[in-house]
Amino acid sequence: MYRALAFIVSGAALFLGATWFVQDRYYQLMFTLVPIWATVGVAWNLFSGYSGLMSFGHAAFFGIGAYTVALLFVKLGLSPWFGIVIAGFAGALAGVVIGFPTFKLRGHYFALAMLAYPLALLYVFEWLGLQEVALPMNRETPAAFMQFSDQRIYVLLAVVLLVIALVVNVAVARSRFGLSLLAIKQNELAAMAVGINPRRWKLKAIALSGALTAVAGGLYAVVLLIVTPPAVFGMLASAQAMIVTLFGGIATVAGPVIGALILVPLGETLHAELGSRIPGIQGVVFGAAIMIVVLLAPEGILPWIQTRRARRRGAVTEEALALDAATFVRASGAAPASEASILLAVNDVSVRFGGLRALQKVSFEVREGEILGIIGPNAAAYTRAQEAIVRVGLAGLESRLASSLTTVELRLMEIARALAAGPRLLLLDETLAGLGASETEHVLKVVEAIRRGGVTVVIIEHTMHAMVRLADRLLVLDHGEVCAVGDPAAVTSNPAVIEAYLGKKWAARAAA
Amino acid sequence: MLQLETVRVSYGGLRALDGVDLQVGKGEFVAIVGPNGAGKTTLFRAISGVVPLESGRMLYEGNDLASVEPHDRAELGIAHVPEGRQVFRSLSVLENLEMGAQPPHARHEWKRTEELVFTLFPKLAERRSQPAGTLSGGEQQMVAIARGLASKPRLLMLDEPSMGLAPAIADQIFECIERVHREQGIAILLVEQRVAEALETCDRGYVLESGRIVLQGTHDTLLRDARVKKAYLGL
Numbered sequence: 001m002y003r004a005l006a007f008i009v010s011g012a013a014l015f016l017g018a019t020w021f022v023q024d025r026y027y028q029l030m031f032t033l034v035p036i037w038a039t040v041g042v043a044w045n046l047f048s049g050y051s052g053l054m055s056f057g058h059a060a061f062f063g064i065g066a067y068t069v070a071l072l073f074v075k076l077g078l079s080p081w082f083g084i085v086i087a088g089f090a091g092a093l094a095g096v097v098i099g100f101p102t103f104k105l106r107g108h109y110f111a112l113a114m115l116a117y118p119l120a121l122l123y124v125f126e127w128l129g130l131q132e133v134a135l136p137m138n139r140e141t142p143a144a145f146m147q148f149s150d151q152r153i154y155v156l157l158a159v160v161l162l163v164i165a166l167v168v169n170v171a172v173a174r175s176r177f178g179l180s181l182l183a184i185k186q187n188e189l190a191a192m193a194v195g196i197n198p199r200r201w202k203l204k205a206i207a208l209s210g211a212l213t214a215v216a217g218g219l220y221a222v223v224l225l226i227v228t229p230p231a232v233f234g235m236l237a238s239a240q241a242m243i244v245t246l247f248g249g250i251a252t253v254a255g256p257v258i259g260a261l262i263l264v265p266l267g268e269t270l271h272a273e274l275g276s277r278i279p280g281i282q283g284v285v286f287g288a289a290i291m292i293v294v295l296l297a298p299e300g301i302l303p304w305i306q307t308r309r310a311r312r313r314g315a316v317t318e319e320a321l322a323l324d325a326a327t328f329v330r331a332s333g334a335a336p337a338s339e340a341s342i343l344l345a346v347n348d349v350s351v352r353f354g355g356l357r358a359l360q361k362v363s364f365e366v367r368e369g370e371i372l373g374i375i376g377p378n379a380a381a382y383t384r385a386q387e388a389i390v391r392v393g394l395a396g397l398e399s400r401l402a403s404s405l406t407t408v409e410l411r412l413m414e415i416a417r418a419l420a421a422g423p424r425l426l427l428l429d430e431t432l433a434g435l436g437a438s439e440t441e442h443v444l445k446v447v448e449a450i451r452r453g454g455v456t457v458v459i460i461e462h463t464m465h466a467m468v469r470l471a472d473r474l475l476v477l478d479h480g481e482v483c484a485v486g487d488p489a490a491v492t493s494n495p496a497v498i499e500a501y502l503g504k505k506w507a508a509r510a511a512a
Numbered sequence: 513m514l515q516l517e518t519v520r521v522s523y524g525g526l527r528a529l530d531g532v533d534l535q536v537g538k539g540e541f542v543a544i545v546g547p548n549g550a551g552k553t554t555l556f557r558a559i560s561g562v563v564p565l566e567s568g569r570m571l572y573e574g575n576d577l578a579s580v581e582p583h584d585r586a587e588l589g590i591a592h593v594p595e596g597r598q599v600f601r602s603l604s605v606l607e608n609l610e611m612g613a614q615p616p617h618a619r620h621e622w623k624r625t626e627e628l629v630f631t632l633f634p635k636l637a638e639r640r641s642q643p644a645g646t647l648s649g650g651e652q653q654m655v656a657i658a659r660g661l662a663s664k665p666r667l668l669m670l671d672e673p674s675m676g677l678a679p680a681i682a683d684q685i686f687e688c689i690e691r692v693h694r695e696q697g698i699a700i701l702l703v704e705q706r707v708a709e710a711l712e713t714c715d716r717g718y719v720l721e722s723g724r725i726v727l728q729g730t731h732d733t734l735l736r737d738a739r740v741k742k743a744y745l746g747l
Binding site: 176179180182183186187189190191192193194195196197198375376430435437438439462464500501502503504505 | 581582583584585587593598600602607610614660677679683684743744
């Protein structure tokens with residue numbers, strides 16, 4: 001927490017230090033726009049990054065903020081110093097207004113409503129005759145109306161706003177607020193089961209996000225002195241909030257800042273240099289940025305750099321899966337006669353996963369036409385074994401038990417889909433999990449028939465009584481190492497296997 | 513404590529629960545067994561309020577659950593451990609448990625609960641700061657149960673806690689559930705495919721088939737019932 005704060009403050013100081021030497025007014029403006037868009041990105045991230053609900057219309061909040069400040073100044077003579085605070089409340093309210101009806105609905109209603117939100121507001125403001133609202137100059141007490149002849153003061157204000165947004169983000173990230181949002185994003189059903197009210201937290205998040213975005217919009221109006229509906233409610237404004245975040249790294253604190261630091265100057269410079277000849281060049285920049293990120297670093301560039309650095313240090317991150325020393329031999333017609341019956345040989349394969357050794361120097365072979373069952377107490381180990389096999393490009397089938405509506409038809413359909421590719425080796429991952437006794441019988445018959453059809457089968461399963469009947473050989477993995485291999489009857493009476501996997505109760509029941 | 517009266521639930525025209533009557537007494541261990549697709553998970557979802565009732569009533573300590581929002585049911589002392597070990601993967605073990613301590617009374621007693629949970633599941637204490645998604649299947653199931661306990665429930669509902677687990681690990685999970693029941697006096701409503709284990713540990717059981725209760729009785733009656741023996745125990 002304190003490290004994050006120190007990092008934010010020193011980054012802000014560095015940015016302001018650099019600003020000090022910028023004399024050109026145009027570049028000063030750019031130095032103002034970077035923290036403003038970074039703030040919008042942080043605000044977007046605060047909602048979409050943590051809740052997982054994509055907002056395609058954060059321009060709604062940005063525009064409401066800009067118009068609130070401009071109209072209060074023009075119509076009522078209220079200083080932007082106060083106007084910006086009111087803009088924050090207006091943004092929060094706008095968030096609740098869109099969230100209240102749409103968070104009740106499932107599916108894509110929120111995304112669609114959010115897409116339409118700023119575009120609808122754009123036409124409303126045009127219809128109200130507010131095509132162009134200019135903030136009047138105040139000559140007597142300019143500072144009281146947020147008007148400064150030295151542009152660098154705007155940079156200071158924008159950076160202060162960004163620092164506030166970042167501190168809010170850091171505070172939210174590890175609080176009950178942030179954790180509840182992540183819990184909802186990962187598993188709304190389980191979140192509700194533990195008593196988290198998804199709608200309440202989402203409303204709080206969109207209100208906070210809307211408020212921060214509106215304040216940034218208000219500052220934008222003060223800096224540019226003119227507000228038009230397309231500039232603040234347009235698609236480009238919404239896109240910019242999203243893209244700086246996706247580019248930099250979604251659900252990270254620094255991601256939107258990095259995205260803004262790179263993309264805003266790039267877009268602005270190209271717009272200034274080529275805008276007259278190639279109108280819409282900014283859109284091209286954002287489009288290209290999205291494509292680059294999607295193709296090369298789907299998590300955004302910050303996580304991409306972190307993963308690469310971690311890999312260089314030798315530590316593999318949670319997501320990364322590394323095969324250490326793997327040799328896979330795929331027997332073919334050219335193989336020596338003695339190995340002709342071996343379809344796949346796995347030699348000394350080690351796999352690390354999230355710092356744990358999932359597989360350690362595992363060797364085994366799969367014989368042509370057999371049913372090989374793999375069992376073990378650690379689910380991770382043998383799923384890794386399978387992933388390792390899938391990596392060498394044999395036809396595989398994964399049927400995780402993630403789906404809540406697992407039916408026997410679904411399982412059979414999955415098997416059929418895998419068979420459609422005409423494989424010689426079929427990998428089945430917990431195909432029997434959650435099936436009743438009669439359904440298990442049915443699937444067992446199907447697997448037997450597949451083997452009779454000449455396909456070799458490797459099956460990973462916990463349903464032991466089925467495995468004992470189905471498999472020709474059983475391979476037991478314990479702590480990433482091969483614990484036993486051989487005939488099912490021998491393996492299941494092996495004391496080491498009973499100890500590590502089957503348990504004493506199972507042994508007692510099997511004996512009875 | 514919990515009473516269901518002729519509960520009917522339909523999904524897209526298909527009747528998943530067709531007039532289910534069921535009771536759980538204070539501190540009682542009740543098991544629901546039945547084949548896949550019998551409506552066991554639907555029954556749990558109905559009690560948790562995730563699917564609406566078509567007709568019938570659900571009473572919890574005399575209050576009608578219809579007027580209680582799903583996320584408020586935890587506050588009443590009902591904890592639902594969903595099927596398929598649904599932990600919050602990127603959150604640490606400890607954060608997962610803290611998420612479970614939502615109701616005010618649970619938050620108040622969190623420090624004591626934390627101690628209790630880690631005594632029940634010493635493995636989780638070792639891994640408290642590890643992301644829950646990196647744990648083994650058995651450990652994730654422990655996190656899910658511990659998260660349920662963190663809400664200080666009086667009724668703990670467990671949906672297929674042994675699914676996809678190694679037999680030895682499943683035995684451990686069953687032992688933990690028994691301990692929770694015995695030592696904490698928490699009522700347990702368990703849905704299981706492992707009929708033998710479920711019926712061995714429960715006080716009373718129900719057999720659910722195609723959305724109806726076809727058989728009910730105490731632990732002894734069910735284990736001795738010829739139909740149960742034939743259809744579920746494979747004897």
